[in-house]
Structures are given as structure tokens and as C-alpha cells.
Amino acid sequence: MTGVLTHDFPILLIDDEPSWLRSLGLLLERAGFTNLRKLSDGRKVRDILADEEIGIVLLDLMMPDIPGEELISVIREESPDTVIVVVSGMNQVSLAVQCMKMGANDYIVKTGAEERIVATVRNAVNLWELKRENRAIRSTISKAPSNPEAFSHIATANRYMISIFSYIESLASSRQPVLITGESGTGKELVARAIHRVCNPPGPMVAVNVAGLDDTIFSDTLFGHVRGAFTGADARRAGMVEKASGGTLFLDEIGDLSAPSQVKLLRLLQDGDYYPVGSDHSEKINARVVCSTHQDLTIKGKESKERRFRKDLFYRLQTHHIHMPPLRERKDDIPVLLDTFLAMAAEETGKKIPVYPPELPVLLATYHFPGNIRELKSMVFDAVARHGGGTLSMASFKEAMEGHAPHHPAAQAVSRQTDGNPFSGLDPLPTLADASSLLVMEAMDRAEGNQSIAARILGISQPALSKRMKQLREKQDE
């Protein structure tokens, strides 16, 4: 399903040697590339780029009319997304590096094997397709989703989340994989389901958690096996890839994949095929692949080769990338999530949806939710289970939050800007008394006047805060 070879855009070949232009053209045509344009005078490239959208340019470096290096700059300027491949007679690493620095995407030598030239152009076609698709997607992202029903299982009031919904809608027509990242409990699986719902394919969504699967089990789970593949394999068994046929294959926790399994996944995504265990015949995947991880794949496994995440796989996966923000960065979602989970918990326990004190969302907003939405959901379910009638008590929420050190988002924000020392930018420093008063006022402001919440923010008891506020008022009255 990937590994695109057919293309509808022109490929421009530039070289001052007519015989080379002819033989390169023949080679590419034989390999299935159509729509080739040939140019022996590089100075005309500007006119050509102005006339039509050229996906790929293959150019020589040594030309009498205009040096190839200058051509690279002209092409980059006129058509920034065009994929540039330098086809040079010189096999010099330093020259290749120089061309890449100037904006070329690849460099091959004329005397190299024909397969290498064809493979390079094939990669260039894939790269251009991806660039074009991303441009189309970017241009269609609107504010609100046009099919809100597909997202009805995701409660949110947050603008960034709404923009994720429109991004998902714009991905519907793409067959490229989607990578969903974000901390644990942020709703990655719900987003995978939304992608499936928006695409509305005829097949099912099949979810596989690949964490902890060794390579043998990974292959057997995903690709299935043929009869007699190993002792006990009495019958053929379909793998998850086959089960997801016509639908969506969701691979959860791909950051934990072993090195050999990463190679198999890369092949599946790149060439669209796989081998059932024990079979010599490859099968084709016919499912949209969505992957998720809570790990940062760009830094993962820096310390050890075995645990490292392959760069090529990462780049293949991140064509369409959705990052789920943690709950502490979308606190405007707390009230709507609270209402959603209260209704769910009430239904599950057969109780009436409880009324909660207005301070509850304010209290929750002071907390950093290391377990994200999953943690909020458990808190609410626990509170409703304990609820006996009247207004919902905040006690169980406070208890759950007590287990974690208070979080100081303001201090963190400052420390992010000031290399870990929130005071380094202050000159002169405020006195201890002034700093303390300012902190108290800020906490009261954030807690919307609620002393017990403000005391929690400051990490002191409520009587201690009350005493400080009294002193503050007395000082102001002096």
C-alpha cells in the first residue's frame, strides 16, 4: 500500500550531455517512471518551475552554462518542496555533503549501479508524495471538525484538542501511518479510535499492545503462522494484520519494540508486505496503521544500542504525528471531564449524578495529574462510589492529591525560562517579607479566594495561611 512508484507529477532531468540524458531517461522509463522532462540548458530551469509544479529534479553538477550548485539554490528558492537529487560524475563525500548543505536531498554517482539510481528516484518519489500530502493536510485544517459525532467519545473544551480533531479529519484520505505520542493516560487510544471512526473503513479496528513482546511472539501475533511453522502449530492462524484487513491496525506502546521487530514493522510500513511465521510467501497489508507510545522516540535508548528506536522507522511513522498534551497543560478541560466522569460513574453505580461544590474544579486545577485523565477518572469514580447523598465531598479528591507533592506551575514556568533558578533574572531581589506576601496573594488569586486550596498550592496548612493573611492585612492597614 506504500512504496509509491506511480506518480502524476513531472520529473525533470538536467544535464548538458544529451547521451546521458537519453540513457538516464530510458533507465527510468524502464523502471516505470513516466512524465519525464529533459533539459540540457540549466539556465531555463526558472521558466520551467514557473510553468508547472516539478516534484523531482535530477541534476548534474558540472555544466558549462550554470554550475549545479547555483542551480540547487535557484530550485530551492523557486520551489522549496521540490526534491533535488544530484547525479554527479564525481564520487566525493565532501562534495555530496556540500550539496546536501545547500539543499539537495540526495546525491548519487553516474557510474553507480543502475538499481541504486532507480532506488534513489523511488525514494524521491515517496518523499515528494509525503511532502505534497502534508501540504494538502495543512491547508485543510480548520477550526471545528465537520463530523463531531466521530469524536463524541472524547470530552474536551480545549482549543488545541479541537485542532487535533480537524487534523484527524484531514488525514482521513491518507494511507500513511499515524503516530500518536503523549504521556500515559492522555487519551491516545481514544484518538486512535477517532481516526478509525473518521475513516469509517469497512474492516474493524484491531488493537495490539506490543510492549513486552519478544520478536518471535511479535511476529506470530502480528503476522500469524502457517500450519507446521513450529511444534504445536497444528493449523494456520491469522495474525492481527490480517484480522485488521480493510480496517485499522492500532499498535500500542511501539517505543518498547525490540530491534528485530522494528525492522519488520519498518518493512510492513515501507513495502506493505510481511511474512507469516513459517511461510516463504509474503502477504500484503490492507489496513491503516496507527501507532502510539508514551516515550520520546527521538531520545529513546541513547544509552544502549539494543533499546534504541530506529531513526528510519521513526521518520516513517511520524509522517502524520499527533501529540496529546498532558492534562496539566489543558486545565480548561477539567470541568467538562469532571461532568463526563460523574455521569459515567453515576450510571455505573446506579446513583443520581451528584452535585459538586464550585471549588472542586478550582482544587483540581491546582494539581499536576501525573496520571493525566486516567487519574482524574479514577478520582471521580472513587468519589462517586463513596458518595452517600447531598453535595459531593472533596475529601477523597484531597486524599488522592495528598499522596503527591504539591506542584508549583508558576515556579516551574519561571524556572523553565531561567535555567532552573527563578530568581536569577530579578535585580534587586525582593525582601523575604515582600516575596512571601506576593506569593500568598498570587495563590489566593489562583484559588479564586478559597483558603484551603491556596494553602495547598503554597504547601502550608490552612491555619498557617490564615495567620499570614491576617499579618498581611495588618501591614496594609498601617
Ligand SMILES: Nc1ncnc2c1ncn2[C@@H]1O[C@H](COP(=O)(O)OP(=O)(O)OP(=O)(O)O)[C@@H](O)[C@H]1O
Ligand atoms: N478526553 C477524554 N474524554 C473522556 N475520557 C477520556 C478522555 N481522555 C482519556 N479518557 C479516558 O482516560 C483513560 C485513559 O485513556 P487512554 O487509554 O486512551 O490513554 P492512553 O494515552 O492511551 O494511555 P496509555 O499510554 O497508558 O495507554 C481511558 O479510560 C479513557 O477512556
